[in-house]
Amino acid sequence: xRVEGYVVDAIPGDGYVTLVLDGHKAANVRTTFPLYAITQKxxxxxxxxxxxxxxxxxxxxxxxREVRLHRFExxxxxxxxxxSRRVRTVNQLPTxxxxxxxxxxxxxxxxxxxxxxxxxxxxxxxxxxxxxxLASVSTVDWxxxxxxxxxxxxxxxxxxxxxKVKDLKLKVDVAECSGISCDKIDxxxxxxxEERRSPVSVRGLVEWSLLSRTPIRELAQATIGKVLTTNEAxxxxxxxxxxxxxxxxxxxxxxxxxxxxxxxxGLVLFPKVGCHDQVVQxxxxxxxxxxxxxYNISAxxxxxCEDLTTEIGHSICFRExxxxxxxxxxxxxxxxxxxxxxxxxxxxxxxxxxxxxxxxGYRNSRFGRIEAYELVTYFARRTLRTAIDLARELGLEVxxxxxxxxxxxxxxxxxxSSKLTELTGIGVxxxxxxxxxxxxxxxxxxxxxxxxxxxxxxxxxxxxxRSNQPRIVQEFLGELVELMExxxxxSQLRSLRGKGRELLSKYLQRxxxxxxxxxxxxxxxxxxVRGPMGFYDARYGYGGRYLxxxxxxxxxxxxxxxxxx
Numbered sequence: 020x021r022v023e024g025y026v027v028d029a030i031p032g033d034g035y036v037t038l039v040l041d042g043h044k045a046a047n048v049r050t051t052f053p054l055y056a057i058t059q060k061x062x063x064x065x066x067x068x069x070x071x072x073x074x075x076x077x078x079x080x081x082x083x084r085e086v087r088l089h090r091f092e093x094x095x096x097x098x099x100x101x102x103s104r105r106v107r108t109v110n111q112l113p114t115x116x117x118x119x120x121x122x123x124x125x126x127x128x129x130x131x132x133x134x135x136x137x138x139x140x141x142x143x144x145x146x147x148x149x150x151x152x153l154a155s156v157s158t159v160d161w162x163x164x165x166x167x168x169x170x171x172x173x174x175x176x177x178x179x180x181x182x183k184v185k186d187l188k189l190k191v192d193v194a195e196c197s198g199i200s201c202d203k204i205d206x207x208x209x210x211x212x213e214e215r216r217s218p219v220s221v222r223g224l225v226e227w228s229l230l231s232r233t234p235i236r237e238l239a240q241a242t243i244g245k246v247l248t249t250n251e252a253x254x255x256x257x258x259x260x261x262x263x264x265x266x267x268x269x270x271x272x273x274x275x276x277x278x279x280x281x282x283x284x285g286l287v288l289f290p291k292v293g294c295h296d297q298v299v300q301x302x303x304x305x306x307x308x309x310x311x312x313x314y315n316i317s318a319x320x321x322x323x324c325e326d327l328t329t330e331i332g333h334s335i336c337f338r339e340x341x342x343x344x345x346x347x348x349x350x351x352x353x354x355x356x357x358x359x360x361x362x363x364x365x366x367x368x369x370x371x372x373x374x375x376x377x378x379x380g381y382r383n384s385r386f387g388r389i390e391a392y393e394l395v396t397y398f399a400r401r402t403l404r405t406a407i408d409l410a411r412e413l414g415l416e417v418x419x420x421x422x423x424x425x426x427x428x429x430x431x432x433x434x435x436s437s438k439l440t441e442l443t444g445i446g447v448x449x450x451x452x453x454x455x456x457x458x459x460x461x462x463x464x465x466x467x468x469x470x471x472x473x474x475x476x477x478x479x480x481x482x483x484x485r486s487n488q489p490r491i492v493q494e495f496l497g498e499l500v501e502l503m504e505x506x507x508x509x510s511q512l513r514s515l516r517g518k519g520r521e522l523l524s525k526y527l528q529r530x531x532x533x534x535x536x537x538x539x540x541x542x543x544x545x546x547x548v549r550g551p552m553g554f555y556d557a558r559y560g561y562g563g564r565y566l567x568x569x570x571x572x573x574x575x576x577x578x579x580x581x582x583x584x
Contacts, residue, residue, distance in 0.1 A: 022046045023132045023141075025149040026125050027192045028208050029234050031116060033095045038125055038133065039207045041151045041192045046133040051092040052119050054099055055110040055261075061089045064106060069098035078259045081319040081342075081386075086261050110262050112245075112252045112385070117233045127228045127235060146356055148225070148364070152176075152191040155221050157212060158184055158198040162539045162546040162557045166198035166213060193235060195221040210239040213544075217243060223367030230353065230368070243374040244381070250371070251346040251386045260342070262385060268318075270389045273332070281331040281393045285422030286400040288407075289465040290457035294509035295418055298455050299432035300472070300479075301439065303402070304446040305354070305369075306423035307376035308347045310398045313444055316379070317341025318388045331397050333390050342386050347375055399423065402443050409442060410435055419457055421467050426455060450474050454509050458579060471503065471580065478504045483580060489549075491537040492572055495526040499580055519581045523573070530569045535561040538569060 024040030031037075035047045051071055058064065065073055072092035080086055088109065093099050099115060102108070113121070124140040125131050128149040132139045154175050158168035171187055173180045187203040194206040201209050210221065217224065217238070228235040231249040238246065252262045273281065303309070310316070314327070315337050323336035350368055357365040378384045380392030399422065406425055410417050415429035427435065436449045455472035459465055469482030484496050499522060506512035529537065538548045539557055546557040549568040 020046070021132065021134045023130070025130050025151050025192075026120075026127050027151055028236060029116060029120055029125070029127070031096050031119075036116075036119060036123070036125075038131070038138070040131075041149070043190075043192075043205075043207060045207075046136075048123060048125070048133065048136050048138055050119055050123060051094060052096065052099055052115050053110075053122075054091045054093055054102055054108060054115065055088045056091065056102070056106040056108050057086070058089055058106045061091075064089070064091055064102055067098055067102060069094040070102070076259070078261050080261050080263075081266075083319075088261065109264065110256065111264060112262055113231070113233060113249050113256070114237055116237070117231075117249070118256075120234070121232055126232050128225055129229075146353075146360060148222075148361060149229075151193060151225070153193050153195075153221050153225070154189055154191045154204065154206070155195040156187070156189065156197070156200045156204060158200050160558070161561070162536060163541070164197065164212075165558065167558075168198065171200050193221060193225070195224075208236055210235070214240050216240055218370060219367040220363060222363050223370075226364040226367045227371075230350070243370050244378055244384075247346075247371050247374050247378055248385055250350065251342050254342045254345050255386070258342075265383070266318075266385050268388050271322075277332055281333070281397070283393075283400065284396055286403045286420065287422060287467050288417070288420035290419035290426075290467055290470065292457050292459045292465050294454055294456050294512060295426075295428060296454050296508050298418060298426055298428045298452045298472070299435075300450045300452060300455075301406070301425045301427065301432075301436055302448045302450070303423040303443075304448055305351055305372050306399060306402065306445060307395055308351055308372045309445045310395055310402070311375065311379070312344045312348045312351065314394065314398055315341050315344050316391050316394050317343040318379075318384075318386050318391060320344075321388060321391045321394060329394065329397060331393060333394050333397075335394065343375070343379065343391075347372065402445065405443060406439055409439055413438075418455070419467070419470065426452075426457075426470075450479070452479070453507055454512060456512075458582075461578075469579070471500070473504055473506070483576075487540055487542050488576075489538055489540040489569060489572065491526065491530060491533055491569065492576055495522070495573055496576060496580065498522055498526075499577070503580075516581075519577070523577050526573050527570055530573060531566065535564075538564040 022044050024042055024044050026038055027041055028039035029036050035049045037045055037047050039045050061073055064070055070091050070093055074090045076088050076090055078086045078088050123138045125138045130141040130143055132141055154173060156171055156173040157164045158171050159165055160168040169184055171184050184200055187200060190205040193208045194204045195210045195212055196204055197212040224235055224238055227238050227246045231246045233249055255262050314335055320336045320341040322334055325334040326337040327335045350372060354365050354368040376395055379387035380389050403420060407417055410427050413431045413435055415427040415435060417427055419426040436447050440447050452472040452474050455470060458469050472479045478500050480500055502515060502518055539546045547554045548557050549565045550563055551565050555562060
């Protein structure tokens with residue numbers, strides 16, 4: 020028997036694993052499942068009837084010390100759960116099922132040929148998206164997405180389809196669904212939206228599954244950190260470095276002066292409030308991950324030797340490439356290659372790269388430590404200061420700077436970006452803006468995290484539109500931004516004051532006589548409406564709105580965006 024296709028799921032059995040392929044095909048492959056343990060009595064584990072083999076191996080920990088592990092080959096996951104509760108088990112990430120698939124070379128969403136129980140990995144373009152059928156189906160009610168809605172919205176191959184749930188009939192390979200719509204879909208893998216903890220689409224989850232070599236079902240409820248740590252764990256396993264479940268690390272003692280110098284965030288400048296014509300925004304490409312790779316920052320390389328010393332009291336060792344830098348360097352290259360090919364998958368990788376910095380300082384991180392975290396922010400501050408100094412040296416006016424981005428004005432902006440890349444070793448992106456508005460808070464102080472600008476590709480808006488704003492406010496801001504895009508310079512922007520007030524009046528009137536959906540705002544996946552007695556859950560019906568709240572909200576966001584005029 021021969022079957023061929025993309026691996027969309029894997030179901031462990033008793034002495035075998037069932038590989039589920041696209042097109043609802045399946046085949047059984049005989050295998051065992053590995054368990055790594057630290058025990059003085061391996062013979063006791065071998066007494067279990069489902070333990071079929073045992074090998075003693077020498078591994079090492081992050082500090083280079085030898086660790087003797089016992090690898091047991093188990094017939095099924097019942098034995099895995101039984102044994103892991105009775106001995107100290109390590110290397111549980113990547114998951115045991117992922118490790119089994121890797122040994123079989125039956126990687127998730129890779130094309131394979133299975134002949135008489137033997138798996139052959141078919142080589143293909145590493146960047147090509149697997150030819151599988153995906154669907155994202157959500158049920159909706161009057162207020163928006165709802166598990167109990169009678170209508171559905173489905174995204175199939177990029178096309179949006181709407182209809183009644185009772186009429187829904189769908190057959191795909193992987194489906195993301197909610198509520199009763201899941202019962203109407205025929206798919207070997209169903210991912211429930213209400214259980215999802217990740218910010219990416221189903222296509223993004225496929226990318227996560229590809230790059231972490233983990234079945235997509237195991238990522239359905241996973242955080243970004245699991246995908247990141249799994250990629251790092253693959254590097255560790257390839258080097259025979261033990262992946263502990265818990266890594267107890269104690270921050271080395273610091274005086275208050277040392278703490279003040281080391282425990283800082285990124286560099287943020289106070290912007291020059293107002294509207295500025297003909298400016299350039301310069302962004303470092305994936306600054307924090309790039310710094311981790313450039314300076315070899317990882318738990319096992321920080322303070323291991325003094326190849327590079329810093330004034331914040333930490334040093335870095337370059338004698339061996341760190342686990343975290345090696346894992347991130349591949350992700351950086353893959354994201355860059357996918358930018359133009361598949362922006363949605365590139366965005367999914369971006370989320371992992373964004374989390375990589377935070378996880379270095381996270382107390383439960385397997386490959387991080389607080390000193391590594393402090394080194395990244397130190398190099399980030401130093402890099403941005405280098406950029407500021409270079410800009411001023413070239414006669415550019417620095418209007419704003421925030422962590423990994425600068426907004427400058429002057430005639431030598433092109434020369435600035437090329438020299439900056441040469442000076443720092445980190446790639447930069449430049450974006451020309453016809454104008455930029457740098458805003459202030461209500462108390463008059465500059466607001467570093469909020470600005471608007473018109474670029475050649477459209478408007479760039481930061482810190483203005485948020486997902487937890489009422490629908491009427493979001494739509495008001497959308498129209499306000501569209502109005503501002505008409506202006507080619509600051510002078511024309513100021514001339515739009517009249518139209519801006521007309522738009523404000525239109526939405527104030529709409530707030531008085533709007534439909535119930537206008538007043539809904541979402542907080543942590545729950546729809547609320549501000550009523551006379553406070554906020555209430557909109558899932559139990561519409562019970563009126565408190566008009567002053569919405570009128571004041573609309574006026575406030577108008578002042579935040581247009582008030583500088």
